[in-house]
Amino acid sequence: MTNKCIKGKNFFGFIQRIYTIFANSTKRWEILKDNVKAWSLKSLCQTRWESRVESVKAIKLQLVDVREALLQVGEKDNDAAIASEATSLAEKELSDFEFLVSTVVWYEVLNHVNIVSKKLRSKDMHLDNAITEIKKLIGYFKNYRETGFLKAIVEAKEIAIEMGIDPIFPQKRLLKGKKAISSLETRFEQFKEYDKVFGFLFPQNLRGIVDKDLKLYCHRLEKPLKFEERSDNDVEELYTKLKLFETLETNEFSNPKDVLKFLKELDYFPNASIAYRILLTIPVTVASAERSFSKLKFVKSYLRSTMTQKRLNGLAMISIENEILESIDYEELINQFAIKNARRASRIVG
Known part of the structure; x- marks a missing residue:
């Protein structure tokens, strides 16, 4: 159950780290015994539920004493790494309100599961009674989700006040990266601008366009194609050629690619050909980088590094x-x- 939850794995990882710090040295164990009088710390066992209950119980019922023992290890131990880890556990994990809530919750849940587990292992337990106990356990979990968690927070607040800890959950750091929706909106804005500049060149838009609007669109196209007073296209010539192009049979063209093929074969509209080549190139520049990165993992394998x-x-x-x-x-x-x-x-x- 705990291995399926990241927070659960981290919680029991902290419990095991606290035990390991004291268990690996007789001097540190003496410091623990001087501060913790009632229940000794227990190591976790993957196969016995009782070990988890006892390990959490020793921490939960003696949080103040365990934290004090860790702080003393941080001050007195000659191993700099151990001293730093002990201080970190005392000042961060054991002083964190979320850890206190987790301690209360896990102790209540594990203790209840352990009681039911002992009943189920009893030799006098019949099948019908076992099913009843399992149903009660499921009901307990449902009830705990609705009311038990709130009680756990209240109890954790009392422990936090006793330890001098602010009974508030830490604020999670918000990622500052762009959200997908924002990225899509930016992309659509780019395509709107693209349509505003080049949209009139599409065959369905070019047919039936009035001369005044056509000339305006040609002048609008000049600006993005201009650099240091030089332009890739002559506006007046483009306007003239597009007007002449309208007189040809263009109903068979469904997209700009067909128009460009026709212009290449005709070899009579150089300015219009340039405009259509640029129109068809811009969408490629939008997606080419993404496509290249997606292909890179196939090309640059471990053997080709x-x-x-x-x-x-x-x-x-x-x-x-x-x-x-x-x-x-x-x-x-x-x-x-x-x-x-x-x-x-x-x-x-x-």
Whole structure:
């Protein structure tokens, strides 16, 4: 049960660490005996519930005394590591209100489970009675969740006041990283800006657009394509070519990629071709980095950890563009490579 819960594992880890500090030295054990009079600390056992009950009981009923013993170990022990660990346990874990609540809760739960466990191991226990006891145990857990936990907090507050500890739970540190929703909103804002600048070039938007609006969109496109008074596109020429382009049969085009293919074949609209190439390139820049990182774990394995950057780039490109790679004719590629050098051609081709 405790291994399934991180807080439970940490709690019993602290209990075992406290016991180990004293048990590994006779001098430290004497310090413990001088402060703890009633119940001696017990080590945890993975197979016996009783050991967990006794180990928690010794801490829960003697928290003040155990903390004082740890503080003395921190002051007197010659081992710097042990002294530091003892002081840390006393001033942090045993002085933490959440740890006090956990101590009260685990003691109550383990003690009740231990009582039921002893009944079930009795030789006189019949099957019907065993089922009844198990049902009672389940009912106890349900009731403890509703009312028992609140009582545990009240008891822990009383212990905290006795120990001079603030009876409040520590505030968890909030992560300052971007939330997924915020990241998505930023991404959508980027696409809205993209649509505002390049949206008019999509075939369904270009059809039927009035001249005044078309000219306005062309001027709006000039700004992001401009650098130090130089632009990748001539606004007036782009406007003229797009007007002329409207007169052609463009109903068969469903996306900008089809338009760019047509413009390349026509070889008459250089400014429009540049605009469409930029339009189709921007979405790639949004996703290419994420795609590269997702492929990197496949490419740079443990056996390839010492490869050069050039080789890594090449393997990453092959992995990312594997569909294109599968369609390449290797024989033709080898021949083209060999033809560029006469000596190479004689070795490979001839």
